[in-house]
Amino acid sequence: MKKILRIARVELSALFYSPIAWFLLILFFVQVAVAYLKKIETLATSQELGRALQNLTFKVFADPAMSGIFITGVLNNLYLYIPLITMGLISREVSSGTIKLLYSSPVKLSHIVLGKYLAMLVFNLCMMAALVIVAVFASFHIEAFDWGMILSGLLGIFLLLSAYAAIGLFMSCLSSYQVVAAIATFAVFALLNFMGGLWQDYDFLRDLTGYLSISGRTENMIFGLLNTRDILYYLLITALFLCFAWFRLQGERASVGRWIAIGKYCLVVVVVLVIGYFAAAPGNIGYWDTTRTRMNTLSVNAQETLKAIGKEPLEVTTYVNLLDPTYYAGRPAGRNTDKRRWERYLRFKPNIQLNYVYYYDSTYTEYVYKSNKGLSLDDMARKFSKSHKIDLARFKTPAEIQQLVNLRPEKNRLVMHLKFKGKSTFLRTFEDMQFWPSETEVTAALRRLTVPLPVIAFLQGEEERRIDRLGDRHYKLATSEVNVRTSLLNQGFDSKDLYLKGEEEIPEGLTALVIADPRAAFAPEVLQKIQRYIDKGGNLLLAGEPGKQDILNPILQGLGVRLMDGIVVQGDTEFSPDEVKSFVTSLGTEFGRKVTQLHREEVPVNTRNVAGLVYTGTSNFNVRELLHTNAELTWNKTGKLALDSADIVYNPAAGDVKQAIPTALALTRNINGREQRILVTGDADFLSNVELGKSYSKFGNANFYQGFLGWFTYGQFPIEPTWPAPVDNAVTIKGTSITPLRWIMLGVIPAIGLLMGTVLLIRRKRK
Incomplete structure (x- = not known):
């Protein structure tokens, strides 16, 4: 061990008594510091402008979409540094002739390899120190900094550097020309990085190249996920190239038969692949999600x-x-x-x-x-x-x-x-x-295999909205379209048509019955069946439309609710008067994460052609408003609405009153040992194909739909994967403090490094 340390010390002396090591370290720190300063300045400005920030540790250091520092500032450039350091580890000894002295000295070849590699590990730690300095600054600038994610990322980068160093050491053994060694090192880096894309059409080669590929492994650790497969991969790759370097020096020191040499190389490769194969098998991999929110782990x-x-x-x-x-x-x-x-x-x-x-x-x-x-x-x-x-x-x-x-x-x-x-x-x-x-969809599919599915029945027979048609007014996209993510089919529900004319009854165990925009009056026997379903405590969605209030009101009157005569209009010159935006009330927080988000961010639900709702409070139900309109822009207009004539004008003299008009009501009561839930809306178009089919909708209709489905299932479906909310959501630095910080990170710290390097170089010359 002493000989290994002595060789490492000599190598470090040669390294740090030359300007190249200091230059690379200072350049590396400046590169990372510049990236950090740009990020933190942008965040400070955004916060001062009132924009919401969230999950800042991830966004600053790891998020590829946001040019995270560890991803774009480090990984994308790290391969440039190591070959410039490792290219002379052995080739310098060969070109100067000192390698013969090492061969003749009482030093084992393994000592030479490990000593020089240990020196490289020390240099790698110096590079890591540059990243640690930036992380320490960030811990003061980001509130509730997530050190778990950062330490995982630092470990991943160090393991990558260590593997690069072993590769560079072996490449340095292959040529007496340092430039050739550096170029060969670059070539191996590129090969390992792109190997995962080679021969992917063939099963055996796909698995082999997939394991040998270095791509994506450090990214996992930067995201905060440690696993034994990736850690062992770096250790095995490091050991592989160190063995290669040892074999190469053995061949130079004493003549070895070609087939024996090839056999040793092949044996090491096979051992590495076998160990790696079993270590990468599902069930043999250990995981540790180091992030505070467990963002890399299933909910x-x-x-x-x-x-x-x-x-x-x-x-x-x-x-x-x-x-x-x-x-x-x-x-x-x-x-x-x-x-x-x-x-x-x-x-x-x-x-x-x-x-x-x-x-x-x-x-x-x-x-x-x-x-x-x-x-x-x-x-x-x-x-x-x-x-x-x-x-x-x-x-x-x-x-x-x-x-x-x-x-x-x-x-x-x-x-x-x-x-x-x-x-x-x-x-x-x-x-x-x-x-x-x-x-969400994967878990819903898994639950379809293990638990009884919630069933939503859509009443038919009175020209209601259909679940099997793609016409504008119908509901296929919301219910049964196979390639729509938010459809009932893909969220763990079963949907079915239900005809009540004749002998068919409403089946027991329904999650909810939907009555959407009936255009014909209900037959007395149908009304009786619906009333029996309500009396037994069945959940229900009643969606009406202006002009057809008298069809649903016979059902609603028993609930203490009524559809208002007329239509709600909105005085917004950007849209048609019947294009009314409804906003989620504070009640939305009881409807799951997605509806809560609509309420918090004030994202409207598009309720086009909507009738207002009134409730008396005389029924057995607790009635609460779930959606209402903007009190400053909307009013109820009676009579016929002619959209193709002059603009609709607010006219108080004609009885128009601007107010917040309820467009969705949530009714609840306890019956038969559970809470009965009924949702009444004055609009049936909010679930229509034309509304949900909008490519870049600015409305929250899909999220609102999923929210009240979850309400009907008492939170069982649809699946809402949830993790602890991030708390690193603010920066503590002001925009005015960026300039002093820039002087410290780009001036003072590099100057200290430059001064240390200069002092060492001067001391060496004096010796």
Whole structure:
């Protein structure tokens, strides 16, 4: 050990008695400091302008979308520093001839390798000191700084530097030219970084290159997630290249047969791969989420759902259609990425079996046929497989896939089929920017396999809104459309039509009955059935529309509620007068996280063509307002509303009164041992296809819908993954303090480093 320390000390003396080490350390600190100053100045300015800040430790240091310092300022440039230091570790000895003295000295080759590597670890610690200094400044500037995330990130960066140092040491053994050693080191860094994208179409090579790839591992630690697989990877890669360096020096010191040398290299590689393979197997990986909010861990709801499944295996089969545009997301080359998406779940249930089936069949995307006119499915499959450079024999034909599973109702697009104890359900991808199912949809699909599903029945027979049609006024997007994320189908619900004319009764166990915009009067027997359902304590959504108040009012009068005559109009010249915005009241905090957010951020719900509500308070229900309009802009207008004539003008002389008009009421009472919940709205369009189909809606209709669904299920569905709220939501530094801070970080600290380096260089010259 003494010899290793002595070699390390000599190497450090040579390193720090030259200007290059000091120059690189100062440059590295300045680079990180500049990135930090830009971030903290932007945050201080935003806070002073009254903008809300949140989760600042993550955003400043780790968030790729916000150019987090550890991601863009460190990882993207770290590879530039190490080769400039390691390129002379051995090559300098070879070119100067001192390597022969080392060979003839009573020093083992392992001592040389470990001594020089230890010197590099000390230099790495000096680089880490630069990051620690910035983190310490941040701990004073960010309220409730999350040190757990930062320490995890620092460990990840140090392990990466250590692996880089081992690679650089080996490359330095290969040539007496330092520049060649540096270039070779850059090449290996690039190879390890991009290896995860090589030969991904082949199963065996995909797993091999996926494990050898260095990409993404440090990012996990920067995000605050430590795991034994990634830590062991860095230790194994470090050991691998240190062994390579030792073998190289052995070959230089004494002649060794070619096959013996190759055998030693291969043996070390095999040992590393075997250890890594078993360490990376699900169930063998240990995790530690170091963040305060446990942001890298499944929510409690998801964990409990996986726990309820038990030890029985869960099979997940992904079906990928070559002819559908979703093929690119599920292509064989993307399997490792897909496995990383499932890792959050594999952490708590290691026996999730991920299978993949590739096929070709018809697609519901019209442009595919327009650009391939006259081609049969087989011809298109041959063309597409050739374009994707993949063997068509890997894909099942339409007849073969139909024998396995019917994917036509799923539009033959990428979908996952979950199987558990003889039950099955589909986990879908969606036509939005996120595409893949979130934890909410995954957990909802898992619950479909384990618990009775909540059922929402939609009354039919009086021309109500339909759940199977895509017309503007209907509700298919909200209920049964397979590729809409917020539809009932993908949030863990079952929806069904219900006809009450005849002998059919309202079934027992309904989560809620929906009566949406009936256009024809109810038959007496239908009214009686609805009243019996209410009397028994059934949950209910009643959605009316202006002009048809007399149809719903017979049901509402027993609840102490009435739809107002006329229509609510809004005096906003930017929109049509009937385009009324309704806002969530403080009652929204009882309707889950999404509706609470609507209330807190004052995001309106679009209630177009809405009737106001009045309530008497004479019923057995506790009636509270859930939505109301802006008191300064809205009033109720009786009579016919002509939108194609002159602008609607507020006219107090005609009886117009501006006021906050209730547009949604929540009714509750205790009956039969539980709380009965009824929601009454003066608008049925807020759930319509045309409203939910808006691509960039500024309204909160979808969130409001999910909120009152959760209210009907007493919080069981839809799943709301929740984590502790972040508390690092403010900066303690003022904008006026940035300039002094800039002088300290970019002037004083680099000057101290420069002074230390100058003193050492002068002392060396005097010696």
